[in-house]
Amino acid sequence: MQGHRPRLSRKLGRGEISRIVKCIPGRRRRVIAAAAACALLFLSGCPAARTGPDPRKLESRRKTSFQYFGTVCFASVYDDFSSDSSRNRFEEAWQEITDMLARLEASASLDKAGSDLRRFNDARGGERVPVSATTADIIALARRLYEETGGAFNPAVANLVDLWGFSPRFRNKSDLRMPYDRPSDEEGGFGLPDPRYVEAFRRLSDFSLVRLGGSAEEGYFLTKEASDIAIDGVPYSLKIDLGGIAKGYGADKAAAILEAFGYEYGYVNLGLSSMRLLKRNVSDEGAPGRNMWAVHISDPEDSAKDFLSLYGKDTGLSTSGTYDLSYSREGREYSHIIDGNTGEPTRSDILSVTVLGPDAASDDALSTALCVMGSEKAEDFMNTRMKGFKAAMIVRRESGRLDLVTNMKKGEYALTR
Template identity: 30%
Template sequence: MRKDWIAGALTVCLLLTGCGTGAENTAEAAGSSVQTNTEEPVSREIFAMDTYMIITAYGENGQEAVDAAEQEIDRLDALLSTGSADSEISRLNAAGTAQLSEDSAELVSRALEINRGTGGAFDITVYPLMQAWGFTDEAYQVPSDSTIAALLEHTGSDQLDWDDDSNTLTLGDGQAVDLGGIAKGYTSGRIMELFDEYGVQSGLVSLGGNMHVHGTKPDGDKWRVGVQDPENSENIVGVLEVTDCAVITSGGYERYFEQNGTTYHHIIDPSTGKPADSGLSSVTIVSADGTLADGLSTALFVMGADKAAEYWRQHADEFDAVLIADDGSISVTEGIADAFSSDQSFEIISRK
């Protein structure tokens, strides 16, 4: 099942209109939003990177900026998609080695950096495991333990040979990679750069629920981004008030299947080859760096709450996080505690 397009549509509605803590309040906010905006936005919905996206820009050059953003999304999708045999990443996987373009090389370099920094919790070499579970083509199945064990032997970024000088990546035996775990965050960052080039002072992009906001709202207020309730896609559990940053969430509810009464989600733990069982149902990362936010939303989900909190303490100048546990409890890092509001009580993770 896929729910990411629903989450994206809901969150965009919240951004443009303000929000409450449920669908009813959101609709009421939407009804009054047109009267409070000082400029009419240029907005476009497209389908790319296997998800629905919405690009919105305000201001004199908004149309040109949205056009350029759509072209950039299409370009990066064609370059990075594992679903297209002609993409650069598919050709790499088929050949086992390739000299990469600037964008792909930047993504590989960042992926390896995040992999090392998180102790392997984020790993682009889990792609064959994703295939074995059927998450790449929706042919869902539970692979045998022997199949998982065999694939794990070839899982690990430490088996990759990366030449940073020539931008050449050589895969280890039996390996394949997928940059999808950071591609949307990288893409949203590129769109923010385009907004700067076109003089857009207020804008946002939703890439399947991955949000990136530019500047403030046209009236000068902060953007209000809803954090989805993992148990109910029509509700939110809280609101973040932010400017100039990415707000990216990973959760087991985004893509999953059920077999014999057990739910299996798509976030694979590279150490086990199975869906991460970390006690978390979603992780939201807030950072000025969209690529980092995308990678860390997965990595911290795999780590679990305690390790995620400790990792944040060591890197608090780079990002903040909202962690939602399987029991529904919410933890928010100290750096965004004042920017987060919820009808539920929540724990503040302090720097100590």
């Protein structure tokens, strides 16, 4: 998932707000694989029946880190923190979470020197790179979702993301320069790239040519089966970016740690877009059931306002958007979400997608994939291939009207715009 913050939006000019389009799941359905779970916040409501302390009187505590994946990571829980042992327990849980995030970054970080991902990307075509069990697990899940979505979710677009100016080196103001770089303007946009690079990097975006091998006993490895392509004498090889799934994977693992420490109420948030919800100690206002959170999705046309609220508990959640990181050229908006089939930023009419499902890693991948597909294909995919997952898509029609397209039941969401 290329990350979209639930409360961050980019102004596009105000259009006419629409009706709600309710998508009814069809007969043909195929389950997309799941793994663990994720999401965000807000208060009020009614407590659930429970032995022990009154849930309404539980205290909230939160831990935050900016140390991993170049973004914010935090965990929040509600519990009885009246004793030293209860406070120490949360410290121990947070330590386990940060240790896990450090291992995850050493595996899946695009920037961290010596990470599995960095070593793989630096390898030439045909080379084999040893990787950790964590990397192998993420790659296996990514491969399954790549196949399930027909390539709409594609970690192998890393070269294209860099070509179009959306990789971390541009955000981090790196000194690294590539032959295909173009000057940036005052708004952070770029001129259009040389078509030779678009085509070469499109050919190098075949994730099926990343082969996972090995075993837990003998160790895992990745083989880069795509041949390098040279332009003006400079060789380029297939590269992958796991940012569209790794943060959700981390949220799943962090939530599992909280649950192992006995926490029932709380949530985990990685990068503001990949989340895992436990239960709410009291249901948020408007929630259709007990212990449910309200997650507020920002209005694509006004970042100060919300477009809708989604309700959930014990679930993963991920939001992707095509409008929050983009630039304009010659009357076209170029988004950070790349379509590997064309080698270009997606031309999707979808502005934002939020997916709730059994695990945040799959939610990450699916929210990005639906953005790439565009509303027509995404609606069909949502209704036929996403059993066990809920999706809410904000779509801009040709008239300028915004439609909410969703497979969620009435009461599981509320329009707030």
